[in-house]
Amino acid sequence: MLNNARFRGEFYDVREMRAVELNSASLGFSEELMMENAGAWVAKVARSKGESFLILVGKGGKGGDGLVAARHLALMGAEVMVLFPYKECEIKKETTKKNLERAKMSGVRFVKEFTEADVIIDALLGTGVKGMPRSPAKELIEQSNDFNAFKIAIDLPSGMDPDTGECELCFEADLIVTMHAPKPGLKNLMDKVIVAEIGIPKRADQYLGPGDLLLRPRGIRKGSNGRVAVIGGSKRYQGAPWISALAAFRAGADLVYVYTPTRMDFPELIWRKRTGTRVEEMSLKEALEKDRINVIVVGPGLAEEALEITKEVLEYAKEKDVSLVLDADSLKVLPEIGEKLGWKAVLTPHLGEASKLLGRSLTDSPKERMEAAFDISDSFEACVILKGPIDVVACKDKLVLNTTGNEYMTVGGTGDALSGVVGALLGRDEPWWAAKATTYAVGKSGEICVEERGHASPTCLIETVPKVLHSVK
Ligand SMILES: NC(=O)C1=CN([C@@H]2O[C@H](COP(=O)(O)OP(=O)(O)OC[C@H]3O[C@@H](n4cnc5c(N)ncnc54)[C@H](OP(=O)(O)O)[C@@H]3O)[C@@H](O)[C@H]2O)[C@H](O)CC1
Ligand SMILES: [K+]
Numbered sequence: 122m123l124n125n126a127r128f129r130g131e132f133y134d135v136r137e138m139r140a141v142e143l144n145s146a147s148l149g150f151s152e153e154l155m156m157e158n159a160g161a162w163v164a165k166v167a168r169s170k171g172e173s174f175l176i177l178v179g180k181g182g183k184g185g186d187g188l189v190a191a192r193h194l195a196l197m198g199a200e201v202m203v204l205f206p207y208k209e210c211e212i213k214k215e216t217t218k219k220n221l222e223r224a225k226m227s228g229v230r231f232v233k234e235f236t237e238a239d240v241i242i243d244a245l246l247g248t249g250v251k252g253m254p255r256s257p258a259k260e261l262i263e264q265s266n267d268f269n270a271f272k273i274a275i276d277l278p279s280g281m282d283p284d285t286g287e288c289e290l291c292f293e294a295d296l297i298v299t300m301h302a303p304k305p306g307l308k309n310l311m312d313k314v315i316v317a318e319i320g321i322p323k324r325a326d327q328y329l330g331p332g333d334l335l336l337r338p339r340g341i342r343k344g345s346n347g348r349v350a351v352i353g354g355s356k357r358y359q360g361a362p363w364i365s366a367l368a369a370f371r372a373g374a375d376l377v378y379v380y381t382p383t384r385m386d387f388p389e390l391i392w393r394k395r396t397g398t399r400v401e402e403m404s405l406k407e408a409l410e411k412d413r414i415n416v417i418v419v420g421p422g423l424a425e426e427a428l429e430i431t432k433e434v435l436e437y438a439k440e441k442d443v444s445l446v447l448d449a450d451s452l453k454v455l456p457e458i459g460e461k462l463g464w465k466a467v468l469t470p471h472l473g474e475a476s477k478l479l480g481r482s483l484t485d486s487p488k489e490r491m492e493a494a495f496d497i498s499d500s501f502e503a504c505v506i507l508k509g510p511i512d513v514v515a516c517k518d519k520l521v522l523n524t525t526g527n528e529y530m531t532v533g534g535t536g537d538a539l540s541g542v543v544g545a546l547l548g549r550d551e552p553w554w555a556a557k558a559t560t561y562a563v564g565k566s567g568e569i570c571v572e573e574r575g576h577a578s579p580t581c582l583i584e585t586v587p588k589v590l591h592s593v594k
Pocket of ligand 1 (some may be wrong): 142
């Protein structure tokens with residue numbers, strides 16, 4: 122699995138692409154640099170296809186790529202015409218504006234209507250497209266499709282939905298030069314696709330960064346951001362589920378229930394006294410149903426009751442549309458239950474728990490840890506946060522590493538806080554994004570806590586995570 126896997130998977134949807142762009146920007150790689158590379162690539166590929174070029178330019182980033190390509194093609198001695206059917210003041214992107222000015226200084230001819238050429242380059246609608254092409258892009262796509270020329274699309278054919286490939290009216294490309302990684306919509310067109318490296322550093326793909334905090338916006342209805350139940354605690358370990366629950370609440374869950382034997386006073390949280398698998402006067406399943414729980418965090422501090430409770434939770438999850446976080450003691454009993462989790466769960470093992478999950482010993486070597494994370498994800502059909510000095514997040518064919526955090530986060534309760542945050546984020550997003558954002562944010566919070574207070578206690582993490590989650594929109 123590890124050998125042929127790409128970090129973050131083979132195809133990048135619009136959100137993943139945006140995450141990687143933001144991560145690059147945070148590493149000092151500007152959009153202007155990427156756009157220059159993108160356009161230069163297109164020009165190089167296009168140059169051999171003809172002597173005259175008509176470039177259809179939109180007002181977004183893809184239009185910018187087209188303008189760079191126009192400039193380079195003109196400098197290479199080709200006859201270049203640009204059709205920009207908008208007003209200059211409609212351009213929102215600074216980099217696209219700059220490249221319009223630069224194209225004007227580079228021997229490019231600006232035309233007012235569709236003009237004959239050997240090659241048509243589509244620089245109209247890219248990953249910023251919303252819905253069916255509207256005028257004037259619509260007419261230009263239609264005219265191109267009726268015209269006999271060699272047709273090149275930048276990034277993806279205009280009109281296509283980048284994530285689904287849906288296409289009522291699309292630019293009919295002979296060749297597609299896609300930026301950095303193919304988009305899911307191109308899956309069935311891969312024989313026409315060239316992937317252009319536009320200068321995004323490997324680190325932006327391989328490691329989590331601020332772009333991985335691009336969660337779905339919060340829902341406006343109460344409950345749409347998660348009704349979380351934390352099931353944990355025992356006579357011996359009373360605090361763990363409360364830390365997890367408080368973390369879930371502060372990370373944005375709408376309602377958080379704690380099903381645990383011992384009460385602690387947190388007015389934000391709702392306590393349900395649990396004795397074994399009984400919750401107040403109900404069975405566990407009845408309680409979950411009654412509280413209309415849609416995310417379950419199970420494991421923290423469960424001790425000897427873990428097997429029975431985890432079994433019941435998994436049974437419940439099979440019947441109902443709930444997301445799961447399995448942590449601590451629930452991870453220890455998972456191999457014995459031997460259940461696949463159907464891609465709606467996040468597992469949060471450290472190395473020791475990972476080794477138990479796989480039934481083999483593991484060392485700290487990065488390669489082995491990446492393999493282990495993939496293997497756990499495969500065998501349990503779940504996303505995995507393998508915690509450690511370098512965390513590994515793996516989910517089906519996707520994997521990414523994380524270096525945020527520090528040695529102060531070895532204190533008790535750190536893992537409980539993390540599982541609670543995952544729970545909260547599962548309330549509003551899919552496991553891959555919940556796992557990525559949590560891993561980055563909890564580590565980053567640890568760094569901020571040590572900087573500001575000299576420690577990274579769970580309480581400090583719980584206070585700081587919301588701020589980090591908020592830092593990117
Ligand atoms: N991936 C990278 O690292 C880089 C990619 N680049 C290129 O940039 C585009 C994405 O740029 P973006 O500005 O986000 O989006 P578009 O170029 O697709 O432009 C969107 C504009 O089109 C308008 N729009 C949206 N939907 C429609 C529609 N259905 N019909 C007509 N017009 C539409 C929209 O205008 P609004 O006023 O409606 O908001 C936008 O102005 C990416 O695909 C790459 O090609 C860069 O090179 C940087 C690096
Ligand atoms: K870490």
